[in-house]
Amino acid sequence: MxxxxxxxxxxxxxxxxxxxxxxxxxxxxxxxxxxxxxxxxxxxxxxxxxxxxxxxxxxxxxxxxxxxxxxxxxxxxxxxxxxxxxxxxxxxxxxxxxxxxxxxxxxxxxxxxxxxxxxxxxxxxxxAPARPGERPVPSPEPTEPEPEAAGRLVQVTLRPEAPLKGGRAVLVLKRAQALGAVHAVTPPVTAFEADEFDGRFSFRLDATAAAEQIEAALKAAGDVAHVTVGGAEAGGPAPEPGATPGDAGAVGGGPSRHIRVDLRRLDGLMDLIGELITVRGRLNQLAAERRDPAVDDVAIQVSRLSSDLQAEILQARMTPVWQVFDRFPRLVRDVARELGKQVAFRVEGKEIELDRAILDELGDPLMHLLRNAVDHGIEPPAERRRRGKPPEGEVVLTAQRERASVTITVADDGRGVDRRKILERAQREGVVDAHADALTDEQLLRVLARPGFSTAEAVTSVSGRGVGIDVAMTRIRALGGTIEIRSELGKGTTFVLRLPVTLAIVRAIMASVGPERYALPLTYVAETVEFGAVTTTMVEGREAIVLRDHVVPLVHLRRLLGVTSDRAPARAPIIVLELGDRRAGVVVDGMLGQQEIVVKGFDAPQGTLPVFSGATIMGDGVPALILDAAGLV
Amino acid sequence: MSDAGVVRLLVFRVGGLLCAAEAERVREILPRLATTRIPGAPPAVAGLVNVRGTLVTVVEGWRALRQPEPPASNGTQGGTTVLLEVGAGRKVLGFTVDEVVDLLAADAAALERRAALPGVDPTLVRAVGRRAGQLFVVLDTDALLTPILSS
Amino acid sequence: MSHTVLVCDDAIFMRTMISDILAQAGFEIVGEAETGSQAVEKYKQLRPDLVTMDIVMPDMGGIDAVREIVKHDPDAKILMCSAMGQQALVVEAIQAGAKDFVVKPFQPSRVLEAVQRVLG
Missing domain, CATH: 1.20.120.160 (HPT domain)
Structure with missing residues (x-):
């Protein structure tokens, strides 16, 4: 087969x-x-x-x-x-x-x-216990059964290729018992359980049936090569077993079963529903132009059906986090062992579900963060004792559902980040202002996330050079998520990852820049204002606007993306993005309205500006890039 | 290149250059598709296209091979996109050519392992073949295209 | 009327394969169970003509499930699915009331032969 x-x-x-x-x-x-x-x-x-x-x-x-x-x-x-x-x-x-x-x-x-x-x-x-002598191997020639036992002597030889001959022998005996009383089984039935049993055995059968009948009945037990009854060989080849059952009725059907679906199938479905939604957008547009109630009606129905379909497919993609989390206990153990640390690792919220694609992408960043927690967070047992902590450190990985997002935290009760040390270093490297006297959590994260930035006294083989937070952060952002750090010296560090539950479809504002179109996910859009309607000012050498007492630095997309064709409009819209307590005003040429977009990944060529979180396909079939709020503010 | 005698090659023209790629690496041949620029990408990258719902990065053939810009290349008109599988991971990249000329089975032995044809970077050439009296270069598409994809 | 079958194995892989073999031969798979106790429960509920029973399953093993099923229906036709090296367990299962056994890896022809013998 x-x-x-x-x-x-x-x-x-x-x-x-x-x-x-x-x-x-x-x-x-x-x-x-x-x-x-x-x-x-x-x-x-x-x-x-x-x-x-x-x-x-x-x-x-x-x-x-x-x-x-x-x-x-x-x-x-x-x-x-x-x-x-x-x-x-x-x-x-x-x-x-x-x-x-x-x-x-x-x-x-x-x-x-x-x-x-x-x-x-x-x-x-x-x-294994020293084998208690050789088990008394059953005599291979069962030729001397007790002569005084009643009934005829039946000798059976199983086919040499028969598997588990002991089991087959028991089946033969059962068939014999259906004909009459069975005595003097040689070797004894207990020997049938031994692997050494060679498939030859005999017994006395006290039955009235004819030898041919006995032979046929015993052969029906399967895998029987020879049967001799009453000393007379009644052998011959075993009857040919029927290869197929007689009635070829309906195949399958019936019970509902869970099936496994290849992820590629789900992705394929997702792509198709994405295209359907794109086409739906086009249909809605046409319906609006036609102003025909009948067409409107169909458009509305198509909208509803495709939304339902989309919801079903998204649901089918939901996967509990344990499918990825389950490999971490081993990882944490291995790392702790290698570093001579004692770590109790707990996982909470295993059953929380995420889109399969997001979950798959989450494995590596979490691995980085967990390694970090054990390597840089948890102190060696002696140091913990000195600090009055239990020698065994604790690392907790938690998943929690919050409305439309899932929060995943990686918390350790280790040494925490020494902000003073990092501040010095950050100032030396010019990452923060020389006058700054403290680092906020957010600044801290920004410093830690610089590629290659490491405060570990010794670079260990576990986390390698640099803390890898940059890697984790890039991945999380590419998924449309955010990452935060909370750390207290001597008490521990917690990373908080916030992720969308489903990756695939988001609402976005479409903006034009010269002849190009870009999508900005609505999640991070705080408001839109018109350039010229607000006064611009310079703050720390950057152009900014002031919105309700908040200074919002501006990002001119034309300049950032290198769009040179034609001139910028005089009154350009500004899309204000908000991410945590950071903001930025993104200056575009025009706004093309809101729509649902299907987020897709693409292989970014070398040099691609790090401000895109993916791309989508527009109603006309042409791709548009999705701007990443985290890369702009 | 496979040692087993015959190599199947897709022969195409880019500017004044007749080139070939191993057919085994060719996923599909498509007309030129509407392209979205990717800011920051190298000049040889034409941009992103939509191949039945999948996003594919397209490399402009004439730029990658340093050929003069074809007169007809005014954005979306004319030309052909060849989808190639690149690198060990077999990522799919688009490669624009002026026209596809032929699909032929060449005797591996008949291909000269010569890495020189005027006007082509020798590191990109795997071999040189001949079709209807005309020389063509068998491109090392991995060497040509992997540097364009980021790591 | 085709014969109805209840397939019991903790591995979906094995259930799928056995179901495929039997369905192709015209049997009707009416249920699947992945633990011994599920097997007992589904047997009572479905009353299949044939049960294929894995020996090693979580919760309640296949042999205990055979005992339970036979207690409930002495005529139950149960085919054990065993692995090499499970001689003793197979013997135990037969003594508990299983009618025959097949050994993994399954060959469709051997499975169908055994099924024929069980259904007699």
Whole structure:
């Protein structure tokens, strides 16, 4: 049968089990004496093994099999986990993960599992109780049954290729019991459970049926090569089993099941609904021009239907954050271990949902922030004790739903940021005014987010050079989100990420600049004013307007974007953007109205100004870039 | 270039230059599409186009290959966009050409591994071939286009 | 009337594959269960002609599920789905009342043979 169609399912499900393995191993590591995680681990590995065997992925199967074996030995012996065992299992899990990923893309051969397989075997051998002698192997020639037992002697030989011969033998015995009393089973039934059982056995059957009947009945148990009844060989080839069931009724149907949908399908649907919404905009425009009630009617219906459809698809894309968060406990543990720190890691709000595309993008920034928290935030145990803190630090990752956004926080109870130190450095590098005597949270973040800015005394291998906040910040902004920092010296640091729940569709103001069009998401638009209707002034060398006692610096898009064609209008509109307590007035040529836009990513070529968060496709099918408020204010 | 004898090539013209790209890297051939400028991008980048709902960055062929501007190139008129898969990640980029000339199967051995044809940066040339008596350069599209995509 | 089947396995992958094999052979998949207790519950509710039962499942394992189902319906036709190396468990399952077994990786022909035997 064609197995390729199952490969994606195999991958998705194996990943889930491997992720579960991580959680279980971590739990086990925290409570080494407990055995509860072992059965979960056993089950997960066992499932992966079964699937891999079905797919024909030999290395995955082999590796999973060895792990399963080791876990089984461990479980039976009820040994508490040693650190060595846990490290081996972590390593084996990682190898299994690689094996799974490589197998699916047909590169299984690249993986060398010999070393880890050997380690697993050794560990299992060490742990297994010295085999209590050789188990009394059942006599292979059951030729001497008790002569005094009643009934005819029946000898059965199973097909050599039959799997799990013991199970088959029991089925044969059951069929025999349906005919009459069965005695003197040789070897005894307990021997059927041994792997060494070779498929030859005999018994006495006290039944009136004819030899042919007995033979046929027993052969119907399947995988039977020969049956001899009453000493007379009544063999011959087993009857050909019917290959297909008789009635070919309706296929499938019936029960509702959850199905897995490939993300690309969802993206494809999203693209289509995006185009539909674009066309809907065009239809509404035409309807407005026509002033025909019938056309209006249709346009309204199309609007409603496409909105419903859009909502459904957006809902289908919603994914609980645990799908990404679940890999973090392991990450935090590994980092803490490497750095010799003690960290308790908690995750809250696992069930909160986000658009799958946003969630996928969130993994890396969160990884950066968590590494940072352990590396730069949490102090080594000795230092914590000196400061009167418990030696074990705490890192908490929380997801929370707030109206149209999701807030994700990464909080540590570590040393916090030393603002004085950073202020000095920031002044030296000219990042802030030389006269500034304190850094606000916001300034602090801006300083920390400068590429390569690091205050770590030692550059560690964990976070590398620079804190990586710049990377995290860029990603979060590209998703239309914001990031904030709160930090108190000696008490800890918290990063607050605010993200839209769905990425795909936002309301935006369309603005023209020369012959070009740009979209500005409405989320950050505070108001619009007309250039010339307000007085401009110069503040700290920058052109600004004063709005209700607030100084709002101006950004001329023409200049910023290098639009040179024709002249700027005399009374240009200013779109005031607001992001936290920062503002900017964006001067454009004209406003083209509001509309819903579908946000799409694009591969920005080198040198692209860092003021775009994506692009969208307009009603006429031509792309327009989306301006990023965070890049402008 | 594959060692297995035959290489399929898409031959096209950019200005006075006859070039080719490995057909295996060609995703699609489209007419010239309405393009949106990307501020800050290098001059060789024409901008962003909409390919059935997906945004694709397009590189202006004549600029990338330092050919004179074709007379017909007044924005959206004329020309052809070839969608190419670039780099190990096989990102899709558009590349504008004046016209697509041919799709041919060339004997790999017949392609000269010569990296020189007057007027072309030798680092962008993988080989030189001949079609109907005319020389063409097989472009190293990765070398030509990856530097334009940011890291 | 085609035979109805309840497919029990904790892996969607396995359920999908077994369902595909059986559906292609004309069986009607009327339900799926991913734990032993779900299997018992769905058996009572659906009364399928055939049950395929994985051995290792969370919550309640396949063997306990066989016991429960047989207690409820001594004529239940249950086909165990086992892996290599589960000899002892298979023996236990049969003694608990399972009618036959197949071994992973599944070959469609072997699965269908076993199903034929179970349905007799």
């Amino acid at each position: 064609d197995l390729s169609q199952y490969a994606e399912l195999f991958l998705a499900e194996s990943r889930e089990h491997l992720s579960a393995c991580n959680q279980l191993l971590l739990e086990w590591e925290r409570h080494p004496a407990g055995l509860t995680p072992v059965s979960g681990l056993f089950r997960a590995v066992h499932t992966v093994k079964g699937m891999a065997a079905t797919m024909g992925y030999a290395r995955v199967t082999d590796l999973a099999h060895r792990m399963e074996n080791l876990l089984d030995v461990q479980r039976r012996g009820a040994h508490p986990a040693t650190d060595e065992l846990l490290q081996l299992l972590f390593r084996a899990r990682d190898a299994l993960e690689r094996a799974v990923e490589l197998s699916v893309v047909g590169r299984e051969r690249e993986l060398d599992v010999a070393a880890i397989v050997a380690d697993l075997e050794q560990a299992a051998a060490r742990m």
